[in-house]
Amino acid sequence: MELTLLGTGAPAGLPRPDCPCAACATSLGAEARAATALLLDDTLLLDLTPGAAFAAARAGRSLGGVRQVLLSHPHDGPAVEVPAGLPQPGRVPDGRELALLTGHRVRAVALDAPGTGYAVTGPDGTRLLYLPPGGAPAGLENGAREPYDMVVADVLGRPDALARLRAVGAVGAATDVLAAHLDHDVPPGAETRRRLAAAGARAVPDGTTLTVGVYEDVPDVPRRTLVLGGARSGKSVEAERRLESFPDVLYVATGGTRGGDTEWAERVAAHRERRPGSWRTVETCDLVPLLGEGGAPLLIDCLSLWLTDAMDAVGAWDDAEWSGGGEKALRARVGELAEAVRTTRRTVVAVSNEVGSGIVPATASGRRYRDELGRLNAAVAAECETVLLTVAGQALTLRG
Numbered sequence: 311m312e313l314t315l316l317g318t319g320a321p322a323g324l325p326r327p328d329c330p331c332a333a334c335a336t337s338l339g340a341e342a343r344a345a346t347a348l349l350l351d352d353t354l355l356l357d358l359t360p361g362a363a364f365a366a367a368r369a370g371r372s373l374g375g376v377r378q379v380l381l382s383h384p385h386d387g388p389a390v391e392v393p394a395g396l397p398q399p400g401r402v403p404d405g406r407e408l409a410l411l412t413g414h415r416v417r418a419v420a421l422d423a424p425g426t427g428y429a430v431t432g433p434d435g436t437r438l439l440y441l442p443p444g445g446a447p448a449g450l451e452n453g454a455r456e457p458y459d460m461v462v463a464d465v466l467g468r469p470d471a472l473a474r475l476r477a478v479g480a481v482g483a484a485t486d487v488l489a490a491h492l493d494h495d496v497p498p499g500a501e502t503r504r505r506l507a508a509a510g511a512r513a514v515p516d517g518t519t520l521t522v523g524v525y526e527d528v529p530d531v532p533r534r535t536l537v538l539g540g541a542r543s544g545k546s547v548e549a550e551r552r553l554e555s556f557p558d559v560l561y562v563a564t565g566g567t568r569g570g571d572t573e574w575a576e577r578v579a580a581h582r583e584r585r586p587g588s589w590r591t592v593e594t595c596d597l598v599p600l601l602g603e604g605g606a607p608l609l610i611d612c613l614s615l616w617l618t619d620a621m622d623a624v625g626a627w628d629d630a631e632w633s634g635g636g637e638k639a640l641r642a643r644v645g646e647l648a649e650a651v652r653t654t655r656r657t658v659v660a661v662s663n664e665v666g667s668g669i670v671p672a673t674a675s676g677r678r679y680r681d682e683l684g685r686l687n688a689a690v691a692a693e694c695e696t697v698l699l700t701v702a703g704q705a706l707t708l709r710g
Contacts, residue, residue, distance in 0.1 A: 311430075311432030313462075314517070314520075315346075315348060316347040318491075318492055348440060352376070355379045356430075358390050358399050370517075374395060378397060380401060380416065381399045383445070403418060404426060414433065419441075420447070420449055423444050427441045437459050439462070441461075442464070442491070444468060445471065450480070457485045461475065465555065466506070470555070472487065487512070489502075507529040508535075509552075512528075534696070535549075548698060553607055554586055559586070559609055560592060561592070595620070597647060598650045613662035614662050620640060623643075647686075647689075651694070660690060665684075695709070
């Protein structure tokens with residue numbers, strides 16, 4: 311089955327008309343995208359968008375052989391004119407499966423938002439799933455028959471859709487996940503590609519033709535990632551974003567509840583509010599056993615609080631205890647944690663503070679903590695495929 315992406319942008323396109331934002335201002339050339347529309351085998355069109363015939367011509371294709379047009383979502387604004395010779399667009403009722411004149415079989419997938427997803431099986435048996443903007447499958451059953459060869463979806467806008475598909479086996483390691491309906495919420499170019507790669511997805515320019523079932527460009531999701539940053543730098547948001555397209559994530563909170571501290575409780579509540587509902591949370595600093603187990607991805611937030619707990623345990627704040635064995639004991643704990651990161655089989659995203667670039671602490675204990683955190687970060691970073699530094703909400707890649 312051959313797929314030509316006539317457009318890969320949001321319904322309003324990218325850049326949006328008359329939008330002054332920075333993302334729209336830089337959506338030029340290959341980063342400019344028309345509203346998403348898919349042409350399959352030159353005979354089946356999924357979503358009719360303004361200028362579809364011209365988009366096909368620019369891609370070296372023609373709509374002259376299209377025998378079926380299916381719409382996936384309500385189209386705002388004036389009605390789109392149907393080019394001469396093209397059949398009238400229609401929609402398949404949820405749950406219905408049709409054998410089309412084109413030789414494709416199409417099953418309508420119910421969504422949790424207005425619109426319809428389409429699971430398409432080509433004449434050659436390859437399988438593609440197309441989801442409309444802002445939509446995620448509803449009522450999926452556990453145990454998919456087999457993974458789709460390709461999924462085209464709103465990966466950045468609805469990463470939980472990808473998580474749901476992964477949870478039931480509809481997206482596997484070899485599924486080619488393509489981002490569509492790209493909008494101005496994420497800066498185009500390198501930032502879009504970076505976020506998609508973390509989800510195991512990719513974007514291609516408008517007009518690209520692909521063969522469904524060819525997987526050589528599927529991004530490898532990094533298994534161990536360390537996200538560093540200062541206070542309010544966006545490091546926790548970045549870490550959560552890297553796992554939001556995966557199901558059953560275990561969020562490991564190392565800070566505890568701190569009874570009576572209302573400001574801390576508000577921070578914890580804010581973190582919980584933005585996590586996907588399918589994630590579980592455990593409050594512990596005992597990280598080594600978790601890293602040694604198999605299971606769902608781990609998000610550890612954060613290593614700097616783990617270090618505080620470890621330094622409390624070895625008496626690091628007392629000079630006599632520190633010199634009498636506390637320093638050696640802490641080195642052993644850090645070494646054990648780094649070894650656990652090295653040997654873990656789980657996908658791990660860990661968060662830590664970067665405090666060594668600011669004001670020199672006024673106390674000996676403060677300087678000791680700063681130095682030990684720097685050593686801890688370096689030890690864990692050495693075992694990670696990807697290391698990021700967040701500054702002013704922007705993630706800079708240090709490794710990976």
